[in-house]
Amino acid sequence: MMQSSGPAQPPPLPQAVRRGRPPAPISPDAGPSHRAWLEPVRSVLFASGLTLDDLVERSGYSKTRISELLRGNGNYPLWEITFSVTRALGLPTQPLRRLWTAAAREAHKDSDWIHRSIEQVAHAGEKPPLPYQAFTEAVQGTYTDYARAFLLTDRRARWVVCETFDILWICWDEAAASANINRYAWSLFRSRVMIRAARRADGHPDLRAAVFSTRAVHDHTSNPGHLVALTELIDLFDAINRLPDDQMDLAVLQYLCGTPVADSAHLLGITPALAHAADHHARVTVEALLNTPTTE
Known part of the structure; x- marks a missing residue:
């Protein structure tokens, strides 16, 4: 079965000739x-x-x-x-x-x-580059929706998006020079979300709590079959968060954020063909996971 590739890491900065040793690794105490x-x-x-x-x-x-x-x-x-x-x-x-x-x-x-x-520092700072402003304005809404699926509250979602945009501004020259700026930015953003996302015992991100913020739950709380539907949604979200990265991202963007596959492909920096293939494999994988008993 073909698997979609995981998110590309931001390309390394060009290495200049060093004239001395680099600093030691960052302290594990740094948050x-x-x-x-x-x-x-x-x-x-x-x-x-x-x-x-x-x-x-x-x-x-x-x-x-x-x-x-x-x-x-x-x-x-x-x-x-x-x-x-x-x-x-x-x-x-x-x-x-x-x-x-x-x-x-x-x-x-x-x-x-x-x-x-x-x-102590009298420096107001510079204005952001116009291309950076245009890029962040274009992706802010969908980035926030994606972050909310994992972080659950508007405040936490907006916070991690703002943090991502500040880091992206610092690295803007590198990002703009990369082969795929959408992929670069998405990899950066996704890493900031996953640092703060709840985790399952197996290390995968945990989407199950996002069930309680879905329209399907809020619109049918008085329905006699509500608890059955809720259990099915929890199982579905639990299966989604065990998908490979690109497949999971496409599923979250499509089913939790309402983003069409073609728009998601552009956001993730992958081709529409790869996005449709990943979406197909995600559906097959989720169905298989839902039909496989788990020990958890």
Whole structure:
């Protein structure tokens, strides 16, 4: 049986000739919001060919402090040093400041600490590139619908979409130069959703709770067969979240978000032919899963 390919990972940045060792790996203590800005900053640094000594010279901070920042070690960094390092790399201020703020809250910094830190830097930030604005406006609605299926609330869904768009702005030059910008952006967005999605015991994302937000449930709560229909929907969603990535994404977009297959193909950055083939295999796989007893 033909399987659709999993989501393509964003292509690696071109590797420049290094003049020194790269920073050590990111600390396991760094949370998902901290990594949201730290990972793209490190990627840009690796591609730039700059060393820690170069950053010391450009930012005015010591090698020890910059090394701690790039590893996510020690105390959460002040915005002043974060801004100095990222400015030395030519990165945009606005999205980084928002991501830095979210990670500061994740690190249990209070609003006064965050405000005082930001006030030390007199830089309003740049306007986003027009092509970036056009792209994000075009996909925002469907991205939010997809995120809501896994994260369940509008607030959480909008949050992860905004986080994705901020990371995409930081990486916009790389994204725009990629062979498939829709695929690049979708892979980035999907990774941010899956970091926060509930998981089944087998590690697959868990869609079962999304059943309770579907129209089929809300429209038929007084129907005597409501509980039977609810059980069938739970089984269906449980089967969908065990599909290969592209097949699951197409099923979620089509059946939970109401997005036609052709539009979903464009959003995922795959050809319509591949999307229709993946949709067909998804239907076959779901039917087989629904007819196979599970031990869970």
